[in-house]
Amino acid sequence: MSFDTAASDGPAGDFVSRVLTVVEAIPSGRVMTYGDVAAAIGSRAARAVGQAMAYYGSDVAWWRVIRASGHPAVDHESAALEHFRVEGTPLTWSASGIFRVDLTKARWVS
Incomplete structure (x- = not known):
C-alpha cells in the first residue's frame, strides 16, 4: 500500500486505510460509488469516503470511485475519462x- 503513513494513525487513519484498501481492490474497467466503498467497510459515510479520497487517494485508482449518478469526481472528469477509455469502462x-x-x-461489488 502506498499511502501517507500519517493517514493510518488513529481512528480516522484506520478509516482512510480501509477505504484505500477497498479502492485498491477495484479491478480495471470497474467502479464503485462512494456509498459502495463506505458499505464495503461497514459504514454509511459516503462523504467521508470522498474526503479520504480527496486527501489520500492520489496514489490509488481514484477514477474508479464515482458518484452515485455515475459521474466522476467534480473537476476530474477529463482525467477520469482518459482512464475509463484506457480501461474499457462501460460509459x-x-x-x-x-x-x-x-x-x-x-459496478464492482467487493
Missing part, C-alpha cells in the same frame, strides 16, 4: 455530450 453519453459510467455494467 453512456447524453445527447449534449456528457458522459457517465454505466453502473449496470461497471
